[in-house]
Amino acid sequence: MDLHVVVPAGGSGTRLWPLSRATNPKFLHPLTGTERSLLQATYDRLVPLSSADHVHVVTGVAHAAAVARQLPELPERNILVEPLARDSCAAIALAAAVIQQRSPGAVMASFAADHLIKEPAAFAATVREAARGAAEGKLMTIGIAPTRPETGYGYLQCSATAELGVQQQVLEFKEKPDLATATEYVNSGRYLWNASMFVWRTDVFLGELERRRPDVFEPVSKIAKAWDTDERAVVVDELWATIPKVAVEYAVMEPAAAEGLVSTVPGDFGWSDIGDFETLGELLAADQDGARVVTTPGAGDVVAVDSSDVVAVPAGGRLVATLGVRDLIVVDTPDAVLVCHRDRAQDIKRLTEILRDTGRTAYV
Amino acid sequence: MDLHVVVPAGGSGTRLWPLSRATNPKFLHPLTGTERSLLQATYDRLVPLSSADHVHVVTGVAHAAAVARQLPELPERNILVEPLARDSCAAIALAAAVIQQRSPGAVMASFAADHLIKEPAAFAATVREAARGAAEGKLMTIGIAPTRPETGYGYLQCSATAELGVQQQVLEFKEKPDLATATEYVNSGRYLWNASMFVWRTDVFLGELERRRPDVFEPVSKIAKAWDTDERAVVVDELWATIPKVAVEYAVMEPAAAEGLVSTVPGDFGWSDIGDFETLGELLAADQDGARVVTTPGAGDVVAVDSSDVVAVPAGGRLVATLGVRDLIVVDTPDAVLVCHRDRAQDIKRLTEILRDTGRTAYV
Secondary structure, X not given: OOEEEEEEEOOOOHHHOOOOXXXXXXXXXXXXXXXXXXXXXXXXXXXXXXXXXXXXXXXXHHHHHHHXXXXXXXXXXXXXXXXXXXXXXXXXXXXXXXXXXXXXXXXXXXXXOOOEEOOHHHHHHHHHHHHHHHHOOOEXXXXXXXXXXXXXXXXXXXXXXXXXXXXXXXXXEEOOOOHHHHHHHHHHOOEEEEEEEEEEEHHHHHHHHHHHOHHHHXXXXXXXXXXXXXXXXXXXXXXXXXXXXXXXXXXXXXXXXXXXXXXXXXXXXXXXXXXXXXXXXXXXXXXXXXXXXXXXXXXXXXXXXXXXXXXEEEOOOOEEEEEOOEEEEEEEOOOEEEEEEHHHHHHHXXXXXXXXXXXXXXHO | OOEEEEEEEOOOOHHHOOOOEOOEOHHHOOOOOOOOOHHHHHHHHHHHHOOHHHEEXXXXXXXXXXXXXXXXXXXXXXXXXXXXXXXXXXXXXXXXXXXXXXXXXXXXXXXXXXXXXXXXXXXXXXXXXXXXXXXXXXXXXXXXXXOOOOOOOOEEEEOOOOOOOOOEEEEXXXXXXXXXXXXXXXXXXXXXXXXXXXXXXXXXXXXXHHHXXXXXXXXXXXXXXXXXXXXXXXXXXXXXXXXXXXXXXXXXXXXXXXOOOEEEEEEOOOEEOOOOHXXXXXXXXXXXXXXXXXXXXXXXXXXXXXXXXXXXXXXXXOEEEEEOOXXXXXEEOOOEEEXXXXXXXXXHHHHHXXXXXXXXXXXX
């Protein structure tokens, strides 16, 4: 399989504040008990499906240096740096167009930089099946077999009961549902989580993009043509800022699904998006004190006395002690401490907005 | 009034961990919204009742330098440094005996270094009345008119209904009561809190000490005789360690009260012992976010979102953010963070014991 891989590495992971910051986002952190960051773990997982030469990371100017240092094996020409964030359609289209220049008609697969996958072999098998569909000209996704009626994700509606590893058509992309709807989805067996994992031939995707969103396709195509030439800087400067901000689902995948052009391979490989501390805590085993401790390099000690269901992140290197508390998230970092009820993990994003609105931008 | 003042400055205030440490105890901290430490505030309150020349601080070797620096106006000869902690009877007896050497028959008053008094004028009037009783040869205490059935303090049983500012006999010193007993005490109007405030003539106190505890009196007398001479070091080295550890209440005041020798002046002057974060929080007004913030020099910022009844101590200089929590104490310091339920403020002492027992002595 000659698979080309794209890893969009953007977003600041504000629901993991104060650990994740705009200047030091989630994907650069080791969060799962190893020394490897989420980006590095993503790279490690994808190289065996492809090759270092065929892995590409699309990232912003703020993180280009960190990406280059964290992935020393990644060829410099495969680090695609966006001058400004232009949402996922621009990022993925740029990668698709550059790959198309370098390897016309390549099969490419795109995966987020900050997701966790516990069973890489099952993941690899699912990707291979999706690549087979992509080679035949389909726009493929990998859908996650849901384990709970999650309201934080979008869903893929399948044409029949989802069967692991077996391709089937996607009827519709569904927005994040309410709990009742999510419960119906999960009980029906015909819905999968959308984890924004896409597999397609670059020529097929770019053709769909040209047809549906010429306002994205035109500038991206010109930029890609100039990418490996001396003209790159001039063309990027001129055109990048003109690209509309739009998500790839909205621009291409949803309308394509409505026309029957999208298929999916249902997968079950221990996926997590580590979207918030609650999700992160669920991945960890409780220690003898009953705390789930996120250990990062240089982490401090945690002492939880008479405490239950505490997620502790001693990333500031200090001792974190709790006494007589329950259902709390406690995050210590060098310049900020957060104490949050576990039920409010999703609202940490709002807290960062409050910090920004009240002039505390240095902490965000 | 030629009053001599003694301030025993010992104890590490473990219920205020991690703010208060063995190496940096409560009395050295500014905790009440000013730049002055509790020791400095105590000094400021007492000098007008006496004079810098007549104020004495009894402290341990670990804190002698800090006391000297915090109170530059205090004469060096009035900083009495104990080589080893020998409990309150030894500390107070040493001060009494040294004062007796320097000013025979002086009236002396003893007050803790780490209590807060909101109404210094009312306090001064109460002390003056107690000094009058002391001059007549009584062992005087100042009792605090109780405002709640507190189970964390000892009580003074009065001979009649307590009347503010009016001397009366103490029948008995009562140990810390249970809640039912404390409620009876408070409802009766005949009980006062024992705040370990004592006023007496040095000759009277030393006479009682000689009669009741010669094992304390003998070595302390010899040490005091040598104190202002070249012999001090030799005599202290020889005798200090032989002094039994005993509280002054137990050694002298309780048995003296049983013989009708102790009187009290009931006082009401906004006293607090700032014994734990709960007490400290009650002294503070809630800010606009609903948090009670203990501001110390170099304190960090506090942002409390959807949080109620939070006592925050951002003494590490970091931002402390809370989201969706209630009834919590959050203390940030340069090397340790504590998150504690407000109902468990008293048990922080136990937490420090756990830290010690598990080899985390550097944090205690």
